[in-house]
Amino acid sequence: MSQSSFEKQIAATEQRYADHSSNRSQNEANLKVGGDWRQVETPKRVMKRLIDLELQELASKLIATEMVTQPIQSAVKQGEEVSLLERIIEEDDLVSSRFLPIGTAVARSVGRITLRQQGRTIGYGTGFLVSPELLLTNHHVLETADIAADSFVEFDFYERQDGTTRPTIIHRFRPRQFFLNDQRLDYAFVAVAPQSDEGLPLSDRGFIPLIAESGKVLIGEPVNVIQHPAGEPQQIAIRNNNITDVIDDFLHYAADTERGASGSPVCNMQWVLAALHHSGVPQRNLQGQILMIDGQVFDGRPENAERIAWKANEGVRISSIVQDVRSKLSADPNRHRIDIFETVIQNRPGTVPRPTVETPVTLTIPAITERSTSLQNYSDEQLDRLNPEEIAQMMSELDANTLEFSLETTSTEPILVAEGDSWFDYAPAGLDIIACLKHFFNYKIYNVSKAGDTLDNMAWGTTFDQRRWQRDRSPLEETLAAIEKHRPPVVLLSGGGNDIAGDELLSFLNHKISGLPPLRSDYTRFMLKDYFLQIFRFISNEIWKKDANIHIVVHGYGYPIPDGRAVIRLLGFSFVGPWLRPALVAKGYEQRTEQQQIMRDLIDDFNSMLEQFAATDSRLHYVDLRSLISDSDWQNELHLKNSGYRRVAGAFNQVIRPLIPS
Known part of the structure; x- marks a missing residue:
């Protein structure tokens, strides 16, 4: 990843964060009892989320009474009342026994990207499978097809019970088959070899479906991030991030306690993919210099980018990425590229990741x-x-x-x-x-x-x-x-x-x-x-x-x-x-x-x-x-x-x- 590309992403994110500072305080007030949730979210997105969470009774009351600011009985605090959006957030607290098995299945499709150029390692990133042949990461991770051709993704790189991180599975990229990226939305799609260096099929890993529709997570809801921070073994930040704002093509969420990782999937509490993590708002000293988690000043080197101390994170909305890719491919004379991408898209909300052999999940x-x-x-x-x-x-x-x-x-x-x-x-x-x-x-x-x-x-x-x-x-x-x-x-x-x-x-x-x-x-x-x-x-x-x-x-x-x-x-x-x-x-x-x-x-x-x-x-x-x-x-x-x-x-x-x- 080049320094200039990374710094441009940070600058754009900081500007969006600053421009919407008043929105965040208003959102916080309107999330609570007595607030007007319509100032935070659109009725269409709220209705979709209610149906996704199987809260049909609450949805029907909204249709019938058009209630907006009336309090609702809490689902977890007996005798207390909450606002509509707080009630939806409570539903995320009531996770089922499927939460961890499905999360484990999702994590199998997330890998560490090793960036190589001219025979040497130049950095790391995170990426995840969105189909049996395509991987999604950031533009500032895979800026060119040439870089992708020399790099690879490594799956199952996590710490076992005995403290080891091996064996891992390595798959090479095939950018000649498919490669598409965009700097503004900071995404990159690349084809992955169907067999690993060890001869194992990629199709066994499962994938995280892309859902073209918006409304997969609302302001105030928590999200989960699966990441390889600084190229380290896989980590999962569960519920440490709450959505604070939805801005056109981007989601803002509170900083987690772990170091972020470019190209990580941002999922809601049902493990549905909501955004592609790509940047954040860094902590700065009095001189305006970016600080790292150890208090030292960021030296600008790409390999230290994952050690930046963030005060807020930003992800690119999946619905915006899908729309942008379709727009680009609509003028592409290569119909095969269009077909490869369209097989990825899932248009129905409520999609869950396909279970894998290693971590079976029963879907009732x-x-x-x-x-x-x-x-x-x-x-x-x-x-x-x-x-x-x-x-x-x-x-x-x-x-x-x-x-x-x-x-x-x-x-x-x-x-x-x-x-x-x-x-x-x-x-x-x-x-x-x-x-x-x-x-x-x-x-x-x-x-x-x-x-x-x-x-x-x-x-x-x-x-x-x-x-x-x-x-x-x-x-x-x-x-x-x-x-x-x-x-x-x-x-x-x-x-x-x-x-x-x-x-x-x-x-x-x-x-x-x-x-x-x-x-x-x-x-x-x-x-x-x-x-x-x-x-x-x-x-x-x-x-x-x-x-x-x-x-x-x-x-x-x-x-x-x-x-x-x-x-x-x-x-x-x-x-x-x-x-x-x-x-x-x-x-x-x-x-x-x-x-x-x-x-x-x-x-x-x-x-x-x-x-x-x-x-x-x-x-x-x-x-x-x-x-x-x-x-x-x-x-x-x-x-x-x-x-x-x-x-x-x-x-x-x-x-x-x-x-x-x-």
Whole structure:
């Protein structure tokens, strides 16, 4: 690692730490009873964390009451009350008997990197496996592919009961196969030889999955760091670091009592990877010089960098690293490099490391409860009365039953892939088509959908990252990676609703006072018959490039009721909507009958486009929902009640089932 690169990282970290000093004191106050946790964390991240920790009852109360500052009964101190975030932190105190075995399994994938150049050792770092062939460490550890080619990683370098540290296992790096790093986010990925110098397979070591989603740890929660400080035998700092701030691409956590190690994994209390440790805020003397743990002034030599005395640590968020790598690889002509990285990504929260032979871990999948199993026999009225707690429990069980995606296990059952909008991704507001297909019809589905997504963004990516000044990667790329991995016989597509709702709807309408027909015929024809149709063709052709035998199922929408109803408010914030009535009223259409007729005409045109599209190829299948969905099925302007989605899933099942080989 070069001195200049290391010092630049320290300077940038110190600047971020200084800029957010007021944030830390505010965070500390808002973490306590009476504070407003929304000033510390976002509702979405809090909800995800509650579900990850299986606190569905608490999550449902938040949805139902929108409580923010009300105290909550402590889980560990009888008769005492705590704040919401303090209650979540308490859950980290209640570690299960799996904590140490899983931690041991994770530690097997962490190794000491020995840096060599021109035949001599120039320093050490820490790195860890994120797949059976890729290792992650810092840019300032592996600055170039040439350095990586001469260096190696050493596993099982820890002190045994008898005081020895041998035998260890050495694997060489293969940067020609894969090498990618970034100085700003201070990460480096490098391929590792599949066999060690001793002839042992790398695949037996296990790995720590990368999870693309954010929300794996909240401010105030403790984290664990597995490290090789100063090249010494492996050490694990357990619970000595609490998250003090989340700043864009970085996490700050309180200094631990051990010396940090560049390239170490930073995990939450469930051993899910949250960040890549890379730098910190050093202690300085009155002259502003950096101090080492023995009180001496840091001499600037890279080999002494790990002996710096830190007062705060900084890690790079894994979600930011994944996003940055995808952005870089999206323009890479070498498709193999993209495929290597995409096989690493786990998109589901709650992923646990794959157990290894040496330290077996039994993973118990929660059984479906008697109450949720009886949903099969629920009437429409009973299904629509499900409270948020029951919906959250059901979604948690569905995630548990598809845990094999995360654990990379094999299955004889086919796995479908889905990409779409909120009709495929509506939780926690209610059930959706994918949830109903899983629960009521027992399908296994890898879901790439995102509420609010548009056809434009699904196919090509239209969101702009302000921080990186780049267009974000399209969801289709993740869909194609999932297709290559799971080889589904059927792919489900849902899209177009958000392209003709909200502000987009205004573009389809003439103003009533103009005297022209309500729908702009030329614009509507172009958008539906040309542009939308081209998007569906593009997505289908890209799917068939992966596998020409895949069947693709698309669906239209029913006739919505433009009455101004939106999704329920969650955690004190309006979720979304309404989407139809505001645009119609803005263009002068205030009568319910004319509003409904406009939407019927637009929905008919949309369905006509899909019907025309599906008629072009026998591998395309169109589900017409207009006669199936009645006015009473609508929960709000764009979404159905739970019972409505169950019926729609039944229509999907009739199309999908014959397409799956027996």
